[in-house]
Amino acid sequence: MDKKIFWVGAASLALVVLAILLVVLFSKPVNFRGTEYGKPYPSAPQIELIRSNGDTFRLSDQKGKIVLLFFGYTSCPDVCPTTLAELKLVMDGLGDKAKLIQVVFVSVDPQRDTPEKTQTYVDHFNKQFIGLSGTVEELSLVWDTYGVFRETVESDSALGYIVNHTARVYLIDADGNLRLSYGFQTPVEDIVSDLEILMK
């Protein structure tokens, strides 16, 4: 057998040890679990909608807080209630620091969701959540700038049609930049972990 093969083994082992050393010495202190946006971080597009209490909600006014943005509708049978329940658990998991987080829910169903109906819906999960709706024109602007997919589909449900929609949760940092996004059913502890890193 060729003796060179032992050198190959030694070299392979050395490479792995080197990699481990480099990581131990130079690794980033942060290890996000969600899907990261690359640098330069994109500025989160403005959202400007009238709330149920008459106030104007502006995403830019939320700077200083981390925003968790989610798109859905009040008649959603599964994805929205699950995600909002998980976001409530995220808030619970943060304790005091939860006041630095703002969950914002934007409707994809303006025909049935009024601002009042949307706010009442999210209130059931957490009174700090903001629920927003508007006209199709106002919301289309938001859907388009965030790349949100939505599609109405007839169904047998007593509620009428269902709306297929993007189910990702978008994380906007305190400077108003898009930083991370989470797919449906991302474990709560992963989102909490990322938030704690950002809030350090």
Add this chain to the structure above:
Amino acid sequence: MSHTQDKSSAFQQGVVIFIYLAVLTALEYFVAVTFNAVSILAVVAIIKVALVMYYYMHIYKLNEDGDDDTHSYSYKTGTNRLGLWLFLLSDAFVFAGLLTVRINLLGFTRPHLDQLLGLAVTVVLLISSFFMNRGETAMAHGDKKGFITNTWITFVLGLGFLLGVVAVEWPNAAAEGLTASSGAPGAVFYMMTGMHAFHVFTGLIFLLVVLNNARKDVYSAEKHWGVEAAAVYWHFVDLVWIFFYPALYLIGKLL
């Protein structure tokens, strides 16, 4: 390095490479448990791939001096070999695409899976590659009996992997709520393991074909392209799993 060596020397080489792969796999698992660094997992995977591609898939044969006589067996084997590697390259794009989807949709989170089962099926597949190399080496030295024995072992281990994934891991995962339609993690998991399992399945059929051919004395030490092709394809399937195993089981915090 000498590419022509006697059979026992070639067998020994196969064993040494397998030991390297086993040690690297153990290291990889250790790293995943202690460091949670995807970069180290990537380095280990790349080294394993290099070892398999050079020593088991003998990719250097692509560079062999061809015969000028285009009707000769050696010329045709040369073009066949190139065709096979081009096919594998295209197949690699399919798997690379799935890997990219996984990273984009799930980031550095991972689906909830049985770690012991994942490690077990990985070990089984790695050992099957060892026996495949042993079988091909046997045939390259005219040892038909050695080829048949080692290839049957490869087949049984490959079947073990397939059943481990499709008949054990899949029902287990589904029982925990991870289904193909339960969301992004489920879709990614079943798509990756399913596409890979399909290749294992076709690999098993390929093995049965060359086993049957060998039984009928179709192959010899000088002419056994079918055997080489089956072996290279089998190692390719192992290669994909070398990336897919850490991608599915080892990314993110393990403990």
